[in-house]
Amino acid sequence: xxxxxxxxxxxxxxxxxxxxxxxxxxxxxxxxxxxxxxxxxxxxxxxxxxxxxxxxxxxxxxxxxxxxxxxxxxx
Numbered sequence: 001x002x003x004x005x006x007x008x009x010x011x012x013x014x015x016x017x018x019x020x021x022x023x024x025x026x027x028x029x030x031x032x033x034x035x036x037x038x039x040x041x042x043x044x045x046x047x048x049x050x051x052x053x054x055x056x057x058x059x060x061x062x063x064x065x066x067x068x069x070x071x072x073x074x075x
Contacts, residue, residue, distance in 0.1 A: 005047050005054070012061050020044065026060050
């Protein structure tokens with residue numbers, strides 16, 4: 001069973017012992033954008049992060065996003 005994006009992000013944050021606030025602050029510093037705990041939480045609940053934001057979240061948490069085809073072959 002695959003986790004929804006919201007649950008994936010929450011799981012990764014828990015594994016890294018980080019809070020949504022920490023991630024939002026780091027995203028703001030890296031992008032110059034206006035991320036705070038409230039806006040981050042709203043985007044998380046709506047699952048409205050862009051792909052670029054998801055790449056940034058993965059980078060901050062120390063992960064890469066990869067595409068794997070249905071035959072489990074790495075692209």
